[in-house]
Amino acid sequence: MKLVRIVIVVAVVVATAIGGSASALAAEPGQVQGLMVIASDGFATLAWQPVNGATDYQIERTPVDANATATGPSVITGLWRPNRQVHNELPTFADAGFNPGDRFRWRVRARISGAAQPFSTPVLATTPPPWGDPAVPGESLRTQWETTQAAQFTSDSNEFAYTGEIDARSQRVRVVQIGRTVLGRPINMFVIGYPAPPVTPAAVAATSPLAINCNVHGNEPSDREGCLILARKLAFGNDPRTIDLLSHTTVLIVPSINGDGRAANTRGNSTGQDLNRDYSLIRQPETFAFVKMLRDYRPVAAFDGHEFGNSSAGDLPMLPPRHQNVAQSIFDQSQDMIVRHMYQRGALAGWWPCPYGCANGGSVGLSEETILRNTLGLKNVTNSLLELRSAGGTTRPNESSVANNRRRKTYSSLWTFNEFLDYHRANLASIVSSRKAAVAFQVSNTGRIVFRGSRPIPAFPAPHPGESPPPVDAPAPSAILNQPPCAYKLTEQQYHGARSDGLTAAERIDAHGWKVIRVADGYIIPLAQPERGLIPLLLDAQAAEELVGAQRLLPTLTGSLNGPLDVAAGSVACLAGATVQGPVTVGPGGVLIATGTTFSNSVTATGAAGVFLGGDTISGTVSVTGTTGAVVIAATEITLEVVVSDNNTSGGTTLLAGNVMHGPLRCDANSPAPVNIEIPNAVAGPRSGQCTAL
Numbered sequence: 001m002k003l004v005r006i007v008i009v010v011a012v013v014v015a016t017a018i019g020g021s022a023s024a025l026a027a028e029p030g031q032v033q034g035l036m037v038i039a040s041d042g043f044a045t046l047a048w049q050p051v052n053g054a055t056d057y058q059i060e061r062t063p064v065d066a067n068a069t070a071t072g073p074s075v076i077t078g079l080w081r082p083n084r085q086v087h088n089e090l091p092t093f094a095d096a097g098f099n100p101g102d103r104f105r106w107r108v109r110a111r112i113s114g115a116a117q118p119f120s121t122p123v124l125a126t127t128p129p130p131w132g133d134p135a136v137p138g139e140s141l142r143t144q145w146e147t148t149q150a151a152q153f154t155s156d157s158n159e160f161a162y163t164g165e166i167d168a169r170s171q172r173v174r175v176v177q178i179g180r181t182v183l184g185r186p187i188n189m190f191v192i193g194y195p196a197p198p199v200t201p202a203a204v205a206a207t208s209p210l211a212i213n214c215n216v217h218g219n220e221p222s223d224r225e226g227c228l229i230l231a232r233k234l235a236f237g238n239d240p241r242t243i244d245l246l247s248h249t250t251v252l253i254v255p256s257i258n259g260d261g262r263a264a265n266t267r268g269n270s271t272g273q274d275l276n277r278d279y280s281l282i283r284q285p286e287t288f289a290f291v292k293m294l295r296d297y298r299p300v301a302a303f304d305g306h307e308f309g310n311s312s313a314g315d316l317p318m319l320p321p322r323h324q325n326v327a328q329s330i331f332d333q334s335q336d337m338i339v340r341h342m343y344q345r346g347a348l349a350g351w352w353p354c355p356y357g358c359a360n361g362g363s364v365g366l367s368e369e370t371i372l373r374n375t376l377g378l379k380n381v382t383n384s385l386l387e388l389r390s391a392g393g394t395t396r397p398n399e400s401s402v403a404n405n406r407r408r409k410t411y412s413s414l415w416t417f418n419e420f421l422d423y424h425r426a427n428l429a430s431i432v433s434s435r436k437a438a439v440a441f442q443v444s445n446t447g448r449i450v451f452r453g454s455r456p457i458p459a460f461p462a463p464h465p466g467e468s469p470p471p472v473d474a475p476a477p478s479a480i481l482n483q484p485p486c487a488y489k490l491t492e493q494q495y496h497g498a499r500s501d502g503l504t505a506a507e508r509i510d511a512h513g514w515k516v517i518r519v520a521d522g523y524i525i526p527l528a529q530p531e532r533g534l535i536p537l538l539l540d541a542q543a544a545e546e547l548v549g550a551q552r553l554l555p556t557l558t559g560s561l562n563g564p565l566d567v568a569a570g571s572v573a574c575l576a577g578a579t580v581q582g583p584v585t586v587g588p589g590g591v592l593i594a595t596g597t598t599f600s601n602s603v604t605a606t607g608a609a610g611v612f613l614g615g616d617t618i619s620g621t622v623s624v625t626g627t628t629g630a631v632v633i634a635a636t637e638i639t640l641e642v643v644v645s646d647n648n649t650s651g652g653t654t655l656l657a658g659n660v661m662h663g664p665l666r667c668d669a670n671s672p673a674p675v676n677i678e679i680p681n682a683v684a685g686p687r688s689g690q691c692t693a694l
């Protein structure tokens with residue numbers, strides 16, 4: 001239904017564009033009928049009625065003046081093949097590469113087994129110029145790439161000037177510097193909201209923001225240009241859609257995480273490190289800054305922009321987080337964004353999204369947790385990779401012109417990012433719900449750990465000759481740990497020791513936002529926390545690219561205990577899927593980590609080093625006071641009163657998230673104050689103190 005409606009809109013616009021003189025001569029045999037053109041930002045969607053027996057279609061574009069007189073040669077700019085969209089009965093093609101604002105005449109013809117049929121009746125349209133009224137300050141800003149008509153990419157200094165002008169002129173925008181590159185270039189982030197962005201990272205997080213990482217590989221610059229154009233429209237556009245989007249969330253755009261690589265046009269940063277193989281290890285200041293930003297701003301959805309050197313693949317290869325430690329709900333939500341939204345919307349607009357790894361893609365799109373796509377998934381962020389096909393290839397034969405090629409790539413990224421915004425707006429409840437389910441899964445420490453290994457990705461819907469999904473990437477037996485430990489323990493040297501590959505483990509663990517329990521002889525990092533799937537990939541000696549090979553702490557109780565449990569001073573109790581009949585008492589310096597455990601009585605911790613309750617059921621009261629390390633109570637059902645007070649935690653902010661509490665909840669004098677990372681608790685009784693809003 002939606003498709004039909006949009007086609008009607010196209011028809012109306014086309015009729016307007018060509019003065020309503022759309023009446024065609026009697027069709028010749030094999031001639032395309034019903035050609036319609038709608039021009040958008042940097043591309044034009046062509047739609048037509050299919051011709052019986054057509055094996056492909058050629059799109060012809062001719063520059064014309066106001067009198068419809070040709071001002072240049074007619075060129076075949078596009079080849080539509082029956083593998084490029086999910087609605088082959090309604091063919092569309094996003095013709096791109098032209099200079100926005102120019103006027104063209106388009107024709108389409110079918111070919112039947114290579115034999116060209118007559119061209120359609122031509123359709124004329126003037127394409128929209130670059131967005132923004134040149135007479136309105138702010139809107140009038142243009143990037144170097146735009147002013148040179150794609151002859152030059154936007155330099156670092158031009159980016160900083162443009163960014164600074166947007167920041168200064170738009171109330172909706174705050175530009176923050178999230179870090180600096182190895183060579184000292186600022187890494188800026190646009191924080192965009194309406195009427196103004198929230199002031200603190202935590203306040204931004206409360207709006208369920210979305211993030212776009214525009215340019216990690218310095219020699220893949222086209223998404224960055226799309227991002228800079230997008231930022232201007234969001235900063236100054238007063239159309240209802242823009243206002244609506246920005247009234248409901250905050251948009252985070254990082255144009256250049258790898259400014260040094262961009263300036264040098266290299267894939268890696270100035271040390272040669274591929275930053276998209278460093279988002280877990282965060283050895284480099286660029287990735288370290290980005291991961292800290294994720295910790296503080298907590299986007300719920302993201303896109304990561306790239307270019308891809310495969311001339312026979314789709315326009316817009318995409319891929320979700322596939323690593324098998326990513327929660328199923330995040331994988332499913334990411335696939336929903338790609339398959340249900342992008343494939344469908346692409347078929348309407350004429351773009352060709354497909355699974356990354358398409359024909360001849362080789363061994364790409366695998367499970368390295370070092371790749372942002374996977375890191376984000378392991379941080380419970382719905383997301384996708386975006387690859388702009390570098391070369392024009394068979395389907396875009398007019399891209400030997402460098403500017404044409406660059407414009408097609410940049411405007412296809414702009415289309416994708418706009419669709420991403422729309423997807424987030426329309427599906428936020430589902431995205432948030434998937435994140436909640438993911439955190440509940442992760443804190444419960446349920447199921448095996450996979451060090452490397454991916455979920456399968458279905459092929460682009462048939463017919464899709466050659467456009468195959470990325471390779472199967474099942475985990476090898478040596479990459480599977482069937483019984484997860486309950487925590488890892490690092491020695492002082494492992495935790496604080498100087499390293500040759502970057503900052504200390506302590507600093508990197510802090511940047512990831514993981515909770516840590518200080519004990520007499522080391523540091524314990526329980527898996528009962530939201531990034532459970534990522535923790536072993538950095539702390540287990542069996543992992544492919546670990547940070548340290550820490551000691552696994554295994555469960556101390558998995559069965560049934562018919563009496564009370566006393567966790568003595570200095571000892572660690574790890575309960576996994578256990579049942580405890582009597583009351584549980586944790587003494588000073590003790591550690592209690594319990595996942596999937598049923599407590600028939602109360603849980604009382606006084607002066608503990610750490611208390612982690614994930615996915616438990618507790619029939620009595622819970623009292624956690626005076627903890628020194630860290631406290632996590634998440635996805636747990638508690639029958640009676642919960643008291644969380646006087647916890648002065650050095651190992652991270654107390655987390656209370658996604659619990660169901662049938663009694664009251666009282667929180668007093670905790671430092672820092674507890675948070676729920678935007679996953680509210682259901683509390684039947686009164687809430688008081690610091691937990692009033694949790």
Ligand SMILES: [Zn+2]
Nearest residue numbers: 217220306307
């Ligand atoms: Zn890339």
